[in-house]
Amino acid sequence: MASAELRIIRRRIKSVKSTMKITRAMELIAASQIAKAQDRVSKSIPYVQQLRNVIRNVAAASGSSDHMLLADDRAGDVGVMVITSDRGLAGAYNTNVIRAAERYIERLDERPRLYVVGKKAQGYFRYRGYDIQRAFLGMTDRPVYGDARQIANIVLDDYARENLRSLLVYYTEFKSALTQDVAQFTLMPVEPPPSEDASEGGTTTAAAYSYEPSPEVILGRLLPRYVEASVFGALLNASASEHAARRRAMKAATENAEELTKILTRTANQARQAEITTEISEIVGGAEALTTR
Numbered sequence: 403m404a405s406a407e408l409r410i411i412r413r414r415i416k417s418v419k420s421t422m423k424i425t426r427a428m429e430l431i432a433a434s435q436i437a438k439a440q441d442r443v444s445k446s447i448p449y450v451q452q453l454r455n456v457i458r459n460v461a462a463a464s465g466s467s468d469h470m471l472l473a474d475d476r477a478g479d480v481g482v483m484v485i486t487s488d489r490g491l492a493g494a495y496n497t498n499v500i501r502a503a504e505r506y507i508e509r510l511d512e513r514p515r516l517y518v519v520g521k522k523a524q525g526y527f528r529y530r531g532y533d534i535q536r537a538f539l540g541m542t543d544r545p546v547y548g549d550a551r552q553i554a555n556i557v558l559d560d561y562a563r564e565n566l567r568s569l570l571v572y573y574t575e576f577k578s579a580l581t582q583d584v585a586q587f588t589l590m591p592v593e594p595p596p597s598e599d600a601s602e603g604g605t606t607t608a609a610a611y612s613y614e615p616s617p618e619v620i621l622g623r624l625l626p627r628y629v630e631a632s633v634f635g636a637l638l639n640a641s642a643s644e645h646a647a648r649r650r651a652m653k654a655a656t657e658n659a660e661e662l663t664k665i666l667t668r669t670a671n672q673a674r675q676a677e678i679t680t681e682i683s684e685i686v687g688g689a690e691a692l693t694t695r
Contacts, residue, residue, distance in 0.1 A: 405677060411670040415663060422659035428491065429652035432645045436579055439642035443576055446638055450631050457592075457628060460621045469618070470562060471592045471625040478567035479515045481535075481557065482507060483589070484527075485573040485640045486520035487542045493654075495574065495582070495647035496522040502584045503572040507532075515566060517557060519637070535560075545641055550634035558626060561590050573636040574643035580650075582643035589632055592625055 461472075470476070484503045486496045500523055507514060515535045518524045524537045536556055541549035560566045568590060575585040 408670060408673045408677060411666055411673060415666045415670065418659050418663050418666065422656055422663070425652045425655040425659060429649055429656060432649035432652060435645045436642065436649060439638065439645050440576065440579075443635075443638045443642050446631075446635050450628075450635055453624070453628050453631055457621065457624055460617050460624065469622050469625060471590060471629070474568075474591050476561075476564060476567045476591070478561070478564045480510060480512060481515040481517060481560070481566045481569035481590075483517040483519065483553075483557070483569060483571045484523045485542070485571065485636055486518070486523040487640075487644045488521045488539060489543070489648075490522065491651060492644055492648040493651035495644055496520070496526075499523075499572050499574050499584050500526050502586070506570070506572075506586075515560070517553075517569075519553070519640075541637065542641060542644065545634070545637035547630070547634055550630050550637055554626065554630040554633050557590065558629060566590065571633070571636055573640045574647075576639045576642035576646065579646050582646055585639075587632070587636075589629060592628060 482503055484500060486499060490496070507516075513533065516527060516532055517536050517538070518527060518534055519538045520542045521539055524534065524539070527534055538549070538553055541552075557566065557569055561569070568588060570586055571589050572584065572586045574582050576582055
């Protein structure tokens with residue numbers, strides 16, 4: 403009986419050690435990808451900021467624009483985009499952003515048009531009976547600008563057809579390797595960023611630019627690019643956050659496996675000691691039986 407128990411414990415120790423090798427490898431892979439993802443996030447910020455500045459100047463020069471992306475009184479449905487990962491084993495990364503989006507959806511008086519990025523969001527909302535307008539898969543691990551352009555083209559097309567009147571994006575913002583927070587922003591309609599002077603209570607002074615073609619035409623070309631850049635920034639933040647969350651989850655799993663291995667090894671040693679004690683008792687008992695004869 404003791405031998406059977408010891409075999410079971412040793413088999414479990416071997417299984418836990420094999421799992422620990424996998425979690426440690428995944429932890430190291432995620433750790434190596436965090437630096438690259440963080441660098442991509444930091445490099446994308448100046449581009450988006452400069453694009454916002456250009457839009458502000460052009461919008462000020464054009465006065466009032468009738469571009470569809472600036473209109474806030476359009477017909478159509480409310481849209482929600484949720485950015486998660488295609489893979490799991492990332493702790494509460496996917497759960498946090500999905501629950502935040504679901505709380506917003508439950509407060510709406512209508513069923514929104516749902517756009518999901520990542521298999522985790524697709525599986526969650528499909529299982530619960532939500533009508534998914536479009537799912538984008540295979541672009542969360544290492545997103546490229548072409549992925550953002552693909553997403554932006556589809557939502558812009560729905561917006562142009564007046565299927566959408568607004569689109570809110572839920573994603574995870576990367577702040578550091580230890581801190582990632584769920585964030586949301588309105589992708590469409592685009593709100594022209596206020597002038598820095600106006601935000602400080604002063605008067606707005608537009609830059610003296612000469613425009614060719616007209617400011618309205620330039621603004622019409624810039625706004626779709628701004629939508630693409632905003633989606634790309636959200637994808638980059640989500641990717642960096644995913645790698646950071648997976649590294650923490652795999653580190654915790656590895657530490658738990660190490661602790662479990664110690665406990666199982668201690669239990670195996672106790673079982674082995676009990677087995678040896680039983681064998682010695684049987685030998686002594688047999689020797690005494692022979693002596694009494």
